[in-house]
Amino acid sequence: MSEVRVLVPLPLSMNFTEKVKEFILKYNLIFPEDTVLIGVSGGPDSMALLYTLFSLMNELNFDIAVCYVDHKLRPESKDEAKFVSEVAESIKLPFTLKEINIEEFRRGRTLEESARVARYRALEEARKENNGTRIAVAHHLDDQIETILMRIVRGTSIRGLRGIPVRNGNIIRPLLGVYREEILGFCGENNIRYVIDSSNLSTAFTRNRIRLELIPVLEQYNPKVKESLLRLSAQAEELDQFLSYLEDDLLKRYKISGDEYYIAADSIKSLPEFLKRRVIFRILVEVSPKPTDVREESYKMLTSLLDKSTGKILNLPGGAIAYRDYNGIRILRENPHLLPVYILNIPGVTVIDRLKKKITTEIISKKELFEMASPNQYTFYLDSDKIELPIYLRGPKEGERFSPLGLNGKMKKLQDIMVDRKIPREYRGIYPVIVDNRGEVICIPEYTISERVKVDEGTKNILLLRIECYE
Known part of the structure; x- marks a missing residue:
């Protein structure tokens, strides 16, 4: 499975390092002889992650490399890179500095999204340079809560309510079972030095406004709103798993070959709208040469084809083509080296x-x-x-x-x-x-x-x- 998510946070009473270790073992995040590249910004979250994994290296039999990604958005980033480099050197861990140009990744994205895309690209490059098998990042439960709220505010689906995955490909999040308060306590108890990213205090960014403004207001209505949101996310995960099971069954029926599907009109029309949407989006993502271009427009174009006469052909965003025959819709991958249909x-x-x-x-x-x-x-x-x-x-x-x-x-x-x-x-x-x-x-x-x-x-x-x- 390429993606794993946490449903329930671990008990708060456990020792921090033991708690993280149990989380790692529960979700199979690190295996013996792995080399884990840790993305370290110098902040309390990533420093706690660095020292926790460092303390578990011998017991769990894995190696560590450290990477600092300089987004070049703040004047203090050079000092932070130097700080992380010195920490890595002091505990004899290899260090990689990656400098990125955010503007190369804008393409209609927000600054936050551009930075995220560029950061993961840089971490993947560093992983390969260090012969790494995993990339560890320092997301925790408060990040999870902020993500869920941000998606609710912007508009999301059941799938979006699941939040941040514990593991997604080779990216792992060992701290996704602990809260920010626990991380700060761990740093304080162990005299772990860290730096404060000034941009985390700026309300110019949506995530910061949610953390600094929205959550405190919600806690006035419900002091346990964080726990409530995590339960909602867990329930969304369980429901999504059930719907995915239904999707898989339908896709087996509709699949003709690796890049071709046939949807009988009567079959798809009889599905509940939310399941029809999921199935069609899944087909389009699997078939399209450019799955990231599959949007709401693609779905609307395809469903409108159900009401068209036989013979209608559509070229869909993302590179799939669909055509209507007597009984339904055939969807297949467009290939510039092949003859169109x-x-x-x-x-x-x-x-x-x-x-x-x-x-x-x-x-x-x-x-x-x-x-x-x-x-x-x-x-x-x-x-x-x-x-x-x-x-x-x-x-x-x-x-x-x-x-x-x-x-x-x-x-x-x-x-x-x-x-x-x-x-x-x-x-x-x-x-x-x-x-x-x-x-x-x-x-x-x-x-x-x-x-x-x-x-x-x-x-x-x-x-x-x-x-x-x-x-």
């Missing part, structure tokens, strides 16, 4: 702009077939009653197979067909195939049709495909 009009003409071709289709009777001119390599006749409409033209998929006419049902890999036909490697991603609504290849233009859909004695209706080039 085209729904073929029946009857009618479909222009394949990427290939500079147009495909004309019509349904004819067997009698009409005998009256037509002899077929050529650009015209195909298929038994339309053996085909599940609509049909699509797209690029080939990895491992896909096809049963060419004349091979008595024998299947061949499309890859082998392209090699046999001497299709250059760089063009194989846009080598067109025509598939029916079941995803089965029924025709390869300019080659042949599938044995399964050939015209035979029992054929009544025939699908004619005519392919023409244009400039």
Whole structure:
């Protein structure tokens, strides 16, 4: 599991170091022979984290490296970096200084968000430089409470109420079971020196205003509001786990391949709105080449497709594409090296702009077939009653197979067909195939049709495909 969250804080009566150790063991945050890079700002939280982990190094058999990230936003940051460096040297731990330019990470973000993104990027670089396996940061329960409140104020979902995870990938938070008051007490009892970040006292930042202004007001209404918020977060975590279980079950039903899903309209419409939203967002994030671009707009565009007529195609923010057929919506990853998906009009003409071709289709009777001119390599006749409409033209998929006419049902890999036909490697991603609504290849233009859909004695209706080039 890449992400772990704490549901209930540990008892306050425990010795601080023992309490942190139990928390580490409970959530499997550190393993023997790990190298933990600690992000140390010099403040009380990170200094308590540094000394606590240092005291547990031998017992739990892991190594430590120290990193200070200089955001270059305050004149005193150089002195703080020097202070952290001297502390690391005094206890013989490797030290790394990372200097970052916040402006490179702005891109519409707030200063707080830009600093956070830049800081984690720098810590990850330092982890690799020190051959580290974990990054430890000093978030504690008061940070958790502030995060929950900040999300409530800004607007959030059940998932947002879960707060900060104990472990997220290789980032661990060993202090997420203790309060700020306990950290200050630990520093005082052990004469641990630390610096005060002046920006933590500025009400220009939302988090600071919540800590300095909002929480004291809430405590006037409920002295135990912090505990109440943590219980709310724990309940949100449990509910989210249950909903994730339902999501997983639905995604298994909807998944066609690693980058393609099919949602039956009746199925998705019958879901409660909040579950429908979660499922669709999850699909879009999994399918999209740029999952961070998946927004509310993506969800609205996709759900609006349920009310559109068959044949409608949408390019969604994030790089996924979706198209409506008779029974639902197909969602797949857009790939610039592959042929886009085209729904073929029946009857009618479909222009394949990427290939500079147009495909004309019509349904004819067997009698009409005998009256037509002899077929050529650009015209195909298929038994339309053996085909599940609509049909699509797209690029080939990895491992896909096809049963060419004349091979008595024998299947061949499309890859082998392209090699046999001497299709250059760089063009194989846009080598067109025509598939029916079941995803089965029924025709390869300019080659042949599938044995399964050939015209035979029992054929009544025939699908004619005519392919023409244009400039």
